[in-house]
Amino acid sequence: MKPDILLLEPMMKPIEEQLDALYTVHRAYDGSQKAGVEEALPRIRGVATGGGGGISNEWIEKLPSLGVIAVNGVGTDRIDLKFARERNIDVATTLGVLTDDVADIGIALMLAVLRHIAYGDAYLRNGKWTKGEFPLGVSPKGKRVGILGLGQIGKAFGRKAEAFGMSVRYWNRSPVSDTDWKACATPIELAEDSDVLCVVISANAETRNIINADILKALGPKGYLINIARGTVVDEDALLAALNDGTIAGAGLDVFVNEPSIRPDFFTAPNTVLMPHQGSATIETRLGMGEMVLKNLAAYFAGEKPPTTVN
Numbered sequence: 675m676k677p678d679i680l681l682l683e684p685m686m687k688p689i690e691e692q693l694d695a696l697y698t699v700h701r702a703y704d705g706s707q708k709a710g711v712e713e714a715l716p717r718i719r720g721v722a723t724g725g726g727g728g729i730s731n732e733w734i735e736k737l738p739s740l741g742v743i744a745v746n747g748v749g750t751d752r753i754d755l756k757f758a759r760e761r762n763i764d765v766a767t768t769l770g771v772l773t774d775d776v777a778d779i780g781i782a783l784m785l786a787v788l789r790h791i792a793y794g795d796a797y798l799r800n801g802k803w804t805k806g807e808f809p810l811g812v813s814p815k816g817k818r819v820g821i822l823g824l825g826q827i828g829k830a831f832g833r834k835a836e837a838f839g840m841s842v843r844y845w846n847r848s849p850v851s852d853t854d855w856k857a858c859a860t861p862i863e864l865a866e867d868s869d870v871l872c873v874v875i876s877a878n879a880e881t882r883n884i885i886n887a888d889i890l891k892a893l894g895p896k897g898y899l900i901n902i903a904r905g906t907v908v909d910e911d912a913l914l915a916a917l918n919d920g921t922i923a924g925a926g927l928d929v930f931v932n933e934p935s936i937r938p939d940f941f942t943a944p945n946t947v948l949m950p951h952q953g954s955a956t957i958e959t960r961l962g963m964g965e966m967v968l969k970n971l972a973a974y975f976a977g978e979k980p981p982t983t984v985n
Contacts (some may be wrong), residue, residue, distance in 0.1 A: 675943040677975055680711070680737070681718040682911075683727050685746060685866050687963030693722070697971070720744065720971050723765070726933075726951065734761065742974035744967045747954065748772060748827075751877040751904060755921075755985035766970035766980035768848035768963040770826060772954035777830035779870050779953045784819075784835075787898055788812045788945040793945075812923075815839035815920025820863060820868030822884070823875030823903065824850050831872055831902075843867055847875075865892035870900060873947025889913040890922050901954050905931040917943040928953050 679697045681714050684690070699800045700711045700718065709944060719739045723729050725747020731754050733739060733951035743758060758765050786792055792937050819835045820842040821828045832842040832855060843856035845864040850857065858864040865871055870892050885899070885908040893899065899922060901908055912932055916922045924945030930936040930959060933951055938950060954963065970980035 677719055678717040679713050679722060679971065680714075680718045680837060682721060682723040682729060682733075682849050683746070685722065685964050685967070686960050688961065689968065692964075692968055693971075696968075713766075720974060722746060722967050722971065724747030726752065731757050734763070736767070738812065741764065742980055743970060744970040744980070746963050746967050749877065749904060752905065759985045763894070763985075764970075764974060764980050764983045765985045766982045767984055769982045769984070770968040771962040772959050772964050773826045773830050775951035776902055777834055779830045779928055779949065780827075780874070780900050780926075781834050781838075782945055783902070783928060783949065784814065784870055784872070784898065784900050786840075787900075787924045787926040787945060788814060790945075792947045814870070817841075817869040818843065818867060819863040819870045819872060820844065820858070820862060822871060822873045823856075824845075824855075825874065825876070827902070828872075828874040829853065833872060835870075838889050840870075848890075861941050862892050865889045865897070865903055866894075868893065868897060869903075870898045872900040873903045873907055876906055877906050881907050883907070883908060883909040885913070890916040893922050895920055895923060897922050898926070900926045902928050905929045905933060910937060914939050914943060917946055930976040 676698045679699055681701045683703060687843055688933045699728060700710055700714050701707050712863050715736050718737050718740060719741050721729055721740060725743055725888055726749065729743055740763055743763060743765045748767045748769055750765060752769065753765055755765055790809060815838060817840050824844040824846040835842060837865045843858055845861050852941045858867060873885060887964050890912055917925060926947045928949040929951050940946065970982060973980045
């Protein structure tokens with residue numbers, strides 16, 4: 675008999691087809707399968723879920739045979755890693771697969787807000803080109819970009835920013851030895867020394883609201899904030915205030931608190947470009963992430979440690 679697994683969020687069709695071929699898949703998001711899911715709880719040994727949704731401790735407690743949680747993403751802020759480890763459950767992510775695409779969305783947001791791309795699109799569509807002057811943008815060339823959190827995605831963003839003639843500096847919670855970029859001692863110092871501040875730090879209790887009013891004040895009225903991490907690392911009250919009163923020049927945001935039900939205040943915030951959490955959302959990367967989920971599940975059911983276990 676095929677092993678039982680629980681799928682908490684839909685995945686791309688080719689990946690789900692492979693899951694169905696290898697496992698008995700119970701889809702928790704499908705209301706019509708509720709009775710089958712409940713009946714299978716004692717047998718389920720693997721879970722596949724997304725980085726945004728994760729899995730609650732309540733779910734974990736209902737799965738006495740659970741041994742692996744395969745995350746279709748790199749975020750683990752919605753999973754209690756210690757709680758899982760205490761139950762000998764491996765949590766594995768798709769680390770490395772989505773690095774470039776997430777960094778790319780950061781670059782895209784930076785260029786969009788510096789060069790008024792979204793505003794320009796609306797300006798043309800609304801027939802305004804013949805009725806007034808379009809505001810000048812800001813060139814990235816020669817600007818200082820600060821990276822808050824220098825993991826794989828942060829490094830990829832920095833390399834791409836250098837291609838636009840930017841100089842890179844960073845702050846990281848632990849020392850980084852494989853870069854010549856300037857290290858700043860604190861997030862405040864990083865913001866003070868940046869024209870663009872890109873947030874790529876992991877979300878957890880320690881980094882919640884790490885971007886606060888003081889950081890935004892240090893970034894200053896000519897500074898721009900880019901967030902491709904998680905919404906919870908930014909104090910949204912402080913950010914909205916900073917955008918509306920000119921404390922900072924603008925922001926490019928891919929992530930929000932309580933997404934997708936984001937605060938309507940963002941819709942009217944000046945010089946702000948918004949994306950609906952699309953960092954890894956390319957066909958190629960989502961397929962690659964799905965393949966990594968398959969590899970992690972296969973390793974566990976073969977009696978091996980999933981290759982990208984993070985806990």
